[in-house]
Amino acid sequence: MKKIIDLRSDTVTKPTPAMRKAMAEAEVGDDVYSEDPTVNRLEALAAEMLNTEASLFVSSGTQGNLLAVMSHCERGDEYIVGQMAHTYRWEGGGAAVLGSIQPQPLDFEPDGTLNLQKIEQAIKPDNYHFARTRLVCQENTHNGKVLPMDYLEQAAALTKRFNLGHHLDGARVFNAAVKLNIPASDIARCFDTIMFCLSKGLGAPVGSMLCGSRDLIAKARRWRKVLGGGMRQAGILAAAGIFALNEHIARLADDHANAQLLAQGLADIEEISYDQAFVQTNMVFASVTKGSSEELATYLKQKGILILPRNPIRLVTHLDVTAEDIKIFVNEVKTFFSHK
Structure with missing residues (x-):
């Protein structure tokens, strides 16, 4: 059979034979009870690699981003995000539909950054006429472009100055890390929560990780259950994620x-x-x-x-x-x- 060359997305990858073997041999349990040892190993590995306190295995990047926004914000709050960001444009309006959280989109700069001065201007005054600005969402990579580390550090300083959360849609954050020749944890330290996909360039068939503090991940775990994202014997999928993180980054x-x-x-x-x-x-x-x-x-x-x-x-x-x-x-x- 002639090979199909598929350049539509890195989501189309198939599990390698070695990855399939790891999945077939995975030890499993009920993850909703936190009893799946392979899921627990994946979550520990992801948190270690990004140097965060905890992480959560979720079904998709869209779900991971939604959980992050809903964990940072309450009903009637607002998050600042890029006009063409996946979190805003390509995820069905989930934060607004399911979280009653208002997006405040800004235009991206040509290099994929959000202008920090424009972010500051978009932060609402503490006044009951306005939605409360609670979160800034970034994307790295954005359309394959890597955000510079000095920019991320400046953005982190801005969010801290205004007591805002800082979330990274890092679906392809390991691409950014490899390009910059740094560990992904160097990028992650600029954020309060980080989502990355296992099912894109890393080659796993399903799943993403949401990483952050224990308190934020505990909130996200509850919202995951509310959204129907509790998976039972998910170690079969988690095994693919472990293999991807150990074998497919470099x-x-x-x-x-x-x-x-x-x-x-x-x-x-x-x-x-x-x-x-x-x-x-x-x-x-x-x-x-x-x-x-x-x-x-x-x-x-x-x-x-x-x-x-x-x-x-x-x-x-x-x-x-x-x-x-x-x-x-x-x-x-x-x-x-x-x-x-």
Whole structure:
């Protein structure tokens, strides 16, 4: 069977044979009673790696972010977040729908940061006319871009000065850490809570982790149950997460190298444009300047290559994409435009 080259997202990875073996052999119990030893090991490992007091295994990044917002905020409170942040734009409005928590979106800067002066201006006065500003949410990486450490430290100082919580949607925080050549705990120390996904570049089939203080994680654990997120013999899934954290972090550098290879290949195609400065981790955003992304996606699908028909097109490298796959993709894109 011909291999499908899937560049739509790093969520499409399949468990490796070694990961499947770990899942099959996992010791399990009832996690709602905190009796699943494999889940307990995963939570201890995640907290240790990010140097936080505790962590919580959750079903998805969306659930982890929602639990964080609901643990930091009460009904009628507000969180400051990026206009195009996943936490605000792509998670169904959960904080507003389920938590009665108002988002205050701000435009991102081109480098993926939120302007600190604009954050400060958006903080509401302590007055009953306003929702209470309680939390600032950041995203790292944002569209593959890595937030600089000096910026994160300044943002942390700002939130502390105004007694605000600071949450990181770190779905791909290990990509950021690998790019910066630092442990993820260096990034985590700038935040009160951190969510990261096991099911993206790390290659696990399901799950994310929410890390933070014991008190905040205890609140999040209660909200997880309220939201129907209590999982029983979840050690089968947690075993994949443990394997991913132990085996798949350093190899993220391979995905970054393949993204650079992809960008270099596209540079020779005049009908494609992108900004090399923003190809930092495992994503390339490429704009089609002749024809349409829909036509390109249809052509590539016939060749066994999957992309999302948007413009710009987000191309994501991951565990199941090789350097040879990148060369095949670039050649097929060249062939498509040669017939236009």
